[in-house]
Amino acid sequence: MPWIQLKINATGETAEELGDAIMETGAVSVTFQDTHDTPVFEPLPGETRLWGDTDVIGLFDAEADMNDVIAQLSVHPLLASGFHHKIEQLEDKDWEREWMENFHPMKFGNRLWICPSWRDIPDPDAVNVLLDPGLAFGTGTHPTTSLCLQWLDGLDLVGKTVIDFGCGSGILAIAALKLGAAKAIGIDIDPQAIQASRDNAERNGVSDRLSLYLPADQPEGLKADVVVANILAGPLRELAPLIGVLPITGGVLGLSGILASQASSVCAAYTDRFALDPVVEKEEWCRITGTCL
Template sequence: MAWIQIRLNSTSEKAESISDFLEELGSVSVTFMDSQDTPIFEPLPGETRLWGNTDVIALFDAETDMQPILQALQHSGLLAQDFAYKIEQIEDKDWEREWMDNFHPMRFGRRLWICPSWREVPDQNAVNVMLDPGLAFGTGTHPTTALCLEWLDGLDLKGKTLIDFGCGSGILAIAALKLGAKQAIGIDIDPQAILASRNNAEANGVADRLQLFLSEAKPADLKADVVVANILAGPLKELYPVIGSLVKSEGLLCLSGILETQAASVCETYAQSFRLEPVAVREEWCRITGKVK
């Protein structure tokens, strides 16, 4: 089936209203894309997190007359009268196959591979985590996740416990278990993340060693040898008392989801309790690691 796509430049404040209006006009799907290519992270429950400069992209049946659509948008009050837009025909593709073809096995460090289930494992003797893209953030493709995976690959996790704070897909906890950790605990605010982590753990044969908690339900005395938190700089600083308290005496901490420009302020916060190592940087994103003082 052929499609027509309209792309509108908007703002984060207006994007959802425009999306609702386009669906009323007959759009079969609406997506948001950052005009400045800024990554988006897993939203809070019930939240749709948008960018400061957002493109709204709507898909219509190819037979749709787009002129009435444009006129309706002009009179909606949601856009300026001379709003920027682009209309283009989209070739008919097997979109599921197109999506699947974009994901390949990825290597992190010396031993660890993250592999989609439909791909052949490159090295049967490596540590292979089978993980498909899904609802929760974390497939290894983003620099923040890659930095954490490489750090875990370099540790001796045998007999250790790990907490994945903001576990998303469970990728870090599952990788730690397959790298030799005795037990892992995943914590997240989003029930979808808990479900995704459980399903991924079952697919990798480690569900019996992974405990999962919503944030408000985690045990008060919870501690681990290694704590990883791949979220965002703001929450990392705000949750310093919580995250810091999860690390055992002489335990290790790994923080990511931090822009290079934000690293100094996060380091300043955590240096109160941790001996921090040099910041690792990749594509403007950072990883901060350290040990309890």
């Protein structure tokens, strides 16, 4: 169905209150967008991190009376002295199909292709992972996932056990299995990620070699030859005592989801247990790898 979008310029101090006011006028959703496209990373639990100059965007049914909406907002204390706004008609699209059309097969390293499950495989002789991420994170399009896939492609995984900590869509665990790993273990806090990983493993014919766990259900004493964790810098630092004991002695660790500016603090959390390699960067993101001492 078609929609109407109302955009009001605000600040970090006023945005949440204005968002509530827009919802009270009948908006079906409200989002916040940085006016200057400044990224914000790692909000604290329960925190809505806003920018200095913030657009508050309300989405309305196409039948909504926007004159009435503006009239209601104009008496709000934060807006009574006048406010800048923009009203736009949004084209009615099949947004899922729109996304699918722009997700193409991608090559990582020398052997590995990540292929959307609804597209043709470009190289039948390559190592192909058929992927449908569902509601979970991980398609290979983000630099952090790309860095992890390239790293896995460069390892000798034949006969190895791999742990994918924060498995999302299962893309890293499944890629490891397709690259020769004997067994993979995926761990994620999101049940939707566990389901997406399970579906993708079945799609790739490796479900019999992939074990999936929510943290509360994972077995004690898990160990692996290779451990990869593509999450965020904060959790990687906080969970270092948990992640750091997963590789066997001589096993390898790969971490990503880290901005280059955060690399030193993440490295510091792992230097006591790992001989770390030089940090690899891609588009302001980085990968940290090392060998367990």
